[in-house]
Every structure is written in C-alpha cells, then in structure tokens.
Amino acid sequence: MSEPAASAVRLHGVDMAFGEGESRVTALKQATFEARAGELVMLVGPSGCGKTTLLSVIAGTLTPQAGEVEVFGNRLDGLGQEALTAFRRRHLGFVFQSFNLIPTLSVEENVMVPLLIQGRGHEEARAVAREMLEKVGLEGREEARPTALSGGQQQRVAIARALVHGPTLLICDEPTSALDKDTGAQILAMIRDLSRAPGRCVIVVTHDHRIFRYADRIAEMEDGRIRRVVDDPSLLEQPHL
Amino acid sequence: MYRLALNMLFGDRGKLAMLLCGLSFSALLMAQQTSVFFGIMSWTYTPVVNIRAHVWVSDPMVEQVNDAKPMRDTDLGRVRSVDGVAWAAPLHTSFLQARMPDGNFKLVTLVGLDADTFAGAPAEIVQGRIEDLRLPNTVMIDEWGAQLMSRTEVAPDGKVTTRPLRPGDTFEINDVEARIVGICRVRRAFTGGPFAYTTYDRAKAYTLGARRTLSFMLVEPTAGVTPVELCDRIEAETGLRAWTSDTVIWDWSARSLARHTFWWFWRNTGIPFSFGTAVALGLFVGIAISGQTFYSFVLENLRYFAAIKAMGAGMGVLARMLTFQAVVAGLLGFGLGAGMAQGIGRVMIEKGMPPFVMFPQVLWATLVFILGISLVSALIGIAKVSRVDASTVFRG
Numbered sequence: 001m002s003e004p005a006a007s008a009v010r011l012h013g014v015d016m017a018f019g020e021g022e023s024r025v026t027a028l029k030q031a032t033f034e035a036r037a038g039e040l041v042m043l044v045g046p047s048g049c050g051k052t053t054l055l056s057v058i059a060g061t062l063t064p065q066a067g068e069v070e071v072f073g074n075r076l077d078g079l080g081q082e083a084l085t086a087f088r089r090r091h092l093g094f095v096f097q098s099f100n101l102i103p104t105l106s107v108e109e110n111v112m113v114p115l116l117i118q119g120r121g122h123e124e125a126r127a128v129a130r131e132m133l134e135k136v137g138l139e140g141r142e143e144a145r146p147t148a149l150s151g152g153q154q155q156r157v158a159i160a161r162a163l164v165h166g167p168t169l170l171i172c173d174e175p176t177s178a179l180d181k182d183t184g185a186q187i188l189a190m191i192r193d194l195s196r197a198p199g200r201c202v203i204v205v206t207h208d209h210r211i212f213r214y215a216d217r218i219a220e221m222e223d224g225r226i227r228r229v230v231d232d233p234s235l236l237e238q239p240h241l
Numbered sequence: 242m243y244r245l246a247l248n249m250l251f252g253d254r255g256k257l258a259m260l261l262c263g264l265s266f267s268a269l270l271m272a273q274q275t276s277v278f279f280g281i282m283s284w285t286y287t288p289v290v291n292i293r294a295h296v297w298v299s300d301p302m303v304e305q306v307n308d309a310k311p312m313r314d315t316d317l318g319r320v321r322s323v324d325g326v327a328w329a330a331p332l333h334t335s336f337l338q339a340r341m342p343d344g345n346f347k348l349v350t351l352v353g354l355d356a357d358t359f360a361g362a363p364a365e366i367v368q369g370r371i372e373d374l375r376l377p378n379t380v381m382i383d384e385w386g387a388q389l390m391s392r393t394e395v396a397p398d399g400k401v402t403t404r405p406l407r408p409g410d411t412f413e414i415n416d417v418e419a420r421i422v423g424i425c426r427v428r429r430a431f432t433g434g435p436f437a438y439t440t441y442d443r444a445k446a447y448t449l450g451a452r453r454t455l456s457f458m459l460v461e462p463t464a465g466v467t468p469v470e471l472c473d474r475i476e477a478e479t480g481l482r483a484w485t486s487d488t489v490i491w492d493w494s495a496r497s498l499a500r501h502t503f504w505w506f507w508r509n510t511g512i513p514f515s516f517g518t519a520v521a522l523g524l525f526v527g528i529a530i531s532g533q534t535f536y537s538f539v540l541e542n543l544r545y546f547a548a549i550k551a552m553g554a555g556m557g558v559l560a561r562m563l564t565f566q567a568v569v570a571g572l573l574g575f576g577l578g579a580g581m582a583q584g585i586g587r588v589m590i591e592k593g594m595p596p597f598v599m600f601p602q603v604l605w606a607t608l609v610f611i612l613g614i615s616l617v618s619a620l621i622g623i624a625k626v627s628r629v630d631a632s633t634v635f636r637g
Contacts (some may be wrong), residue, residue: 012636056635059632062630082555085553085555090551094548096548096635098544100544102542104252105248109248117558171533173634194267
C-alpha cells in the first residue's frame with residue numbers, strides 16, 4: 001500500500017472578517033481545509049460563500065484574524081508582508097479569472113514576469129518563457145500582444161506564466177469563467193496535465209460544474225466554512241451549483 | 242524588470258504622448274523663458290560689452306553702467322597719475338532726444354569718445370570710418386538704430402517709401418545738427434534706443450554744455466598690473482569707484498560693472514518676478530499634466546501592478562519600475578522641450594528680437610526641475626500602488 005501524499009495546504013480554524021461595527025462581514029468562520037501534494041482540488045460553492053477569501057488566505061495575500069495556515073510546511077499566519085511576498089515569489093503560481101495579462105507587453109514578456117521578479121536574467125527568462133509557451137501550444141505567438149489573442153489563448157498564456165517558474169502551489173481563480181464550454185474544458189485539461197507533478201498542488205476556485213470532472217477532490221463551501229469534501233467529482237457534477 | 246517597465250511605458254503610446262507633452266511643455270517654458278530672461282538681462286550691461294575697456298572708473302555713487310553720475314574733467318588727470326595706469330580716456334554717455342527731419346523725436350544713447358584715441362569705439366564698422374567723427378557735427382549710428390530711425394521719403398511720383406538712415410543723413414540733438422558719417426554694428430541695449438557715437442567734446446555741445454559730462458573713464462593697466470589690482474589702486478588714491486569689465490555675472494567676488502548692473506536690475510525691476518512667474522507656471526503645469534497623466538497611467542495599470550504584487554514582487558521592485566518609467570519620460574520630455582527651446586532661440590537670435598541667452602546652468606536647472614516633476618509623479622504612482630491590496634486580483 002502506498003503512503004498517503006504529504007499535506008500541501010492545511011487550514012485550521014481560520015476566521016476572516018471585513019469591516020467594522022454594523023458593516024462587518026464575516027467571510028470565513030472557523031474554516032478548515034486540506035489539500036495534498038500531487039492533487040487538483042476544486043473549491044466550489046455559491047457566490048459570497050468565502051471561496052475567494054479562502055484562496056487569498058492560502059495565497060498569503062490576506063492574513064486571517066485567527067487560525068492556522070500552513071503551505072508546504074510553512075506557517076503563513078505569523079509571517080510579515082515581506083516574508084509572505086518572498087514566499088509567493090518562490091512557491092506560488094496564479095491563474096486569474098480575467099487573465100491579468102499586461103496588454104502593453106508581448107506574450108513572451110508576460111510569461112517572463114515571474115522569472116524576472118525572482119531576479120533571473122532577461123535572456124535566461126526569455127528562453128524559459130519560450131519553452132513554456134511551446135508547452136501550451138503558443139509557439140510563434142511570442143511577440144504578439146495579448147489583446148491579439150483569443151480568450152482561450154490568453155488563458156493559455158496565463159497558465160504558462162503561472163507555471164514558468166515551477167511553483168509548488170498553483171492557484172486558479174475561476175479560470176474558465178470567461179471562456180466558452182469547449183475552451184474551458186481544454187484549459188482545465190491543460191492545467192491538469194501541465195501541473196501534474198509529484199510535489200505540486202493545484203487549487204481551483206470555480207462555479208463551472210462542467211469542469212468538476214478534472215478534480216481529484218472537490219471542497220464545497222457554504223457560509224464561510226467547508227461544508228463537505230467529495231472524493232468523487234461526478235457526485236457534484238450538477239448544474240445547480 | 243527595467244526593460245519590461247520601459248515596454249509598459251512605451252506600449253501605451255497615447256499616455257506616453259500626453260506625458261511627454263506635459264514634460265516637454267514644462268521644459269520648453271522653463272528653458273525658453275529663462276533664456277529670454279537672461280537675454281534681456283544681458284542687454285542691461287550692453288555698454289560694457291560694446292565699449293571694450295579693461296577698467297572703468299566712475300563716481301563712487303554709481304551702481305550700474307546705465308546710471309552715470311558725471312564727474313569733473315579734472316578727475317581724469319587724477320586717475321592718469323595713479324601708478325599702473327597706461328592710459329585713461331574720457332567717456333560720455335547720456336540719453337537724449339533726437340529730432341528727425343520729419344519732426345518726430347527718438348530717444349538715442351549718445352556716446353562721446355576721446356577724439357585722440359577713440360577708446361571705446363565700436364568694434365565693427367559697417368560703413369564709414371571712425372576717424373570721420375573728427376569732422377564737425379558728425380555721429381556714427383548703429384545698424385539697428387539706422388532702421389529704428391528710418392526716414393520717410395516721398396518720390397516725385399507721390400510714392401511714399403521708408404528707408405533706414407545712411408551716411409549723409411542728418412538729424413538734430415538739442416537743435417545741434419548731427420550728420421551721419423558711418424554705420425556700426427554693436428549689441429543692442431536694454432533701453433532699446435539707437436547708439437549715436439560722437440567725440441567727447443562734441444557730446445558736450447549736444448548736451449548744451451552741461452556742467453559735468455565725464456560719465457566714465459576707460460583705463461588700461463600697464464603690463465604686469467591686473468585690472469583688479471588697478472581698481473584697488475584707483476579707488477585708494479582717488480576715492481572714485483573702479484570696475485573690471487568681465488561679464489561673468491555669477492562670480493560674486495568680482496568687481497565687474499556688468500555683474501553689478503545685472504543684479505541691480507534684478508533687485509530694482511519687476512523683470513525677475515515676471516519671468517519667474519512664467520517659469521513657475523511651467524513647473525506647475527508640468528507637475529499638473531505629468532502628475533495627472535502618470536497617475537492615470539498607474540490607475541490603468543493598477544490591476545496589473547496588483548497581479549505582479551501577488552506574484553511576489555515587493556514594493557521595492559514596483560517602486561523602482563515606476564521611478565524608472567517616470568525618469569525615462571522625464572529625460573525624453575526634457576530633451577524635446579530643451580530642443581524646442583534651442584530651436585526657438587536660434588530663430589530669435591536670427592531675428593534679433595527678443596534676446597536669447599541659454600546658459601548651460603539653465604539647461605541643468607531645467608533638467609533638475611523636470612526630473613523633480615517626474616519623481617513627484619512617480620511618488621504619486623508609488624503611493625497608489627503601495628495601497629493596492631494584492632488580493633484584489635482575485636476579485637474579478
């Protein structure tokens with residue numbers, strides 16, 4: 001029998017609220033969640049249930065008011081901004097809902113950004129970025145501006161940018177919401193195939209039930225908590241979510 | 242990251258053009274107005290430039306070259322007796338009304354030169370000879386003056402024409418005839434009036450025998466004596482005031498007549514305030530346009546800066562990127578603005594009006610101001626980006 005995979009992300013009793021007094025909104029209530037290395041976990045649930053906040057806490061862009069956050073053995077809840085920034089630089093890759101590709105830069109330059117942030121040289125970064133663009137099937141489009149590409153192509157650039165520096169945790173926020181059904185499926189298949197690595201964990205926040213089948217596990221959220229975790233994605237593959 | 246910062250800046254051509262417009266307009270306004278200011282101010286000491294002498298001597302109460310307080314003719318002898326004086330020549334300067342043949346009056350600057358040496362005579366004579374001033378009732382006027390005092394003639398066919406004065410023409414100063422025997426080329430003066438050169442003795446006649454007519458003395462030191470040393474000796478022995486003729490207005494230790502004249506006008510006229518206002522306006526317009534444009538550039542790119550922040554770029558990296566973008570825009574704006582100012586200056590110099598003197602210090606100061614504007618713009622952008630929460634990238 002094989003040993004269970006190591007814990008990649010572990011949240012325990014996380015509280016997160018915004019605002020003061022009467023305008024205070026509680027986004028996470030004693031949220032507890034775990035994702036293992038090598039798996040693709042989807043966070044699903046209705047709007048306002050706390051998915052994005054949970055994602056931000058895991059990414060270290062929000063610091064929770066209470067609870068423990070551990071990513072690949074690093075406790076994030078006690079780290080300062082500088083250490084969190086350095087942590088994101090080394091370990092995290094992002095795929096955003098609206099791509100967030102810089103329109104004034106070329107496709108290749110967009111993919112180079114995480115490498116340049118890490119302090120890699122321009123030429124080295126360019127070579128690595130070209131390799132990555134080839135993997136996502138965008139060879140020959142390196143010099144194009146993102147605005148000259150289709151939505152699916154733009155998201156492929158975003159995936160290349162997210163993976164180019166070899167992150168251990170890939171965070172995808174609604175990666176298919178701006179895409180049609182077929183393109184969304186292709187993108188998710190690509191995320192699953194390219195990010196499959198023994199030590200890497202992928203967390204995808206989505207509303208799109210059509211892509212649930214790409215998940216290893218699905219965590220369903222409700223009112224700031226993880227309501228249940230489902231090992232068989234087909235159980236949740238229904239349009240009501 | 243600097244290359245990417247540059248590409249981000251150049252990628253948005255519209256914003257870049259707007260940014261460069263603001264910065265170059267500021268640079269143009271600052272460099273051009275300051276150069277015109279220095280040009281006009283350099284005209285204040287024009288007599289020092291036109292009348293070339295190593296040492297000038299004046300009444301002790303004189304503060305600048307246009308403010309002659311006549312001395313007694315006997316003072317000339319006292320100065321000549323000072324050890325170290327090779328020669329000393331009298332000079333008369335005054336502003337007088339010239340009556341033109343058509344009855345009009347024009348203000349002229351009358352310059353009376355020593356008839357023996359012609360010390361202080363114009364360096365460039367276009368028509369005639371300086372020696373012709375020894376003839377009775379003769380003057381030599383400058384080219385600009387010849388145009389300014391143009392006379393109107395009616396041809397036999399009734400056609401009216403205007404032409405510059407030329408040798409042979411006459412006018413009157415205090416009812417005494419002044420016949421033009423030559424045209425010279427000299428630098429124009431702040432007072433704007435034409436120069437009429439004549440001999441020192443005839444200048445007395447034109448001023449209707451004023452009791453004192455010795456405005457200045459032009460003095461040459463003997464070999465081995467510096468102008469400054471000679472000034473010290475003249476002042477010590479005669480009680481008069483002695484000046485050097487160098488035109489470096491920034492040298493505070495010098496006893497330059499030009500420098501004293503320049504700063505006298507600075508202190509006693511509204512010219513610096515007027516031009517200073519234009520320069521300040523350039524600065525404020527630059528800050529307003531560039532700051533606003535750069536801020537809008539940052540606002541438009543805010544979500545990308547937030548994304549870069551989320552990817553792990555510290556504020557230091559982002560601040561350096563923004564500062565680099567602002568400085569590059571500043572340097573380009575300065576280059577364009579200073580280039581345009583140079584171009585306008587060249588045209589001004591060719592046309593002769595208004596004056597234009599672009600000191601290297603003016604360019605350096607403009608560069609510093611433009612970079613200052615750029616850095617202020619960058620700071621505004623940095624402040625905005627520093628407040629951006631990296632988690633906003635997850636909010637769609």
